[in-house]
Amino acid sequence: MQVLIYSVILLGVMGFAAGLGLSIAAKKFEVKEDPRVEEIIKVLPGANCGMCGYPGCSAYAHAIVEKGASPDLCVPGKKAGVSDKIKSIMKEK
Ligand code: SF4
Known part of the structure; x- marks a missing residue:
C-alpha cells in the first residue's frame, strides 16, 4: 500500500x-505575430485556392505584412472589395 x-x-x-x-x-x-496578419486573414475569403500565388490565405496574409506583397492578388475576393479592406488594415498601424 x-x-x-x-x-x-x-x-x-x-x-x-x-x-x-x-x-x-x-x-x-x-513567437509574437503582427496583429495585422490575423485581421487580414479574417477579411480574405478563406478558399485557400492559391490563385494569389501563395499556398493559402494565411500564407498570403503573412506575405502582405512581412514581405510587402500586393494587396490586389486575391482573385475570389475582388468583387467583395477585399483589396480595399487589406489596404485600410495596412494603413491603420
Ligand atoms: S486567392 Fe484569395 S482565397 Fe485564394 S488562396 Fe489567395 S487569398 Fe485565399
Whole structure:
C-alpha cells in the first residue's frame, strides 16, 4: 500500500514539474505575430485556392505584412472589395 502512495505522489510531482517546465518554455519561446496578419486573414475569403500565388490565405496574409506583397492578388475576393479592406488594415498601424 505504501508503494502505491509513493508512486502516486511521485507521478504527481513529475506531472507538475513537466507542466511547469512546458509553461515556462511556452512563454520563453513565444513567437509574437503582427496583429495585422490575423485581421487580414479574417477579411480574405478563406478558399485557400492559391490563385494569389501563395499556398493559402494565411500564407498570403503573412506575405502582405512581412514581405510587402500586393494587396490586389486575391482573385475570389475582388468583387467583395477585399483589396480595399487589406489596404485600410495596412494603413491603420
Ligand atoms: S486567392 Fe484569395 S482565397 Fe485564394 S488562396 Fe489567395 S487569398 Fe485565399
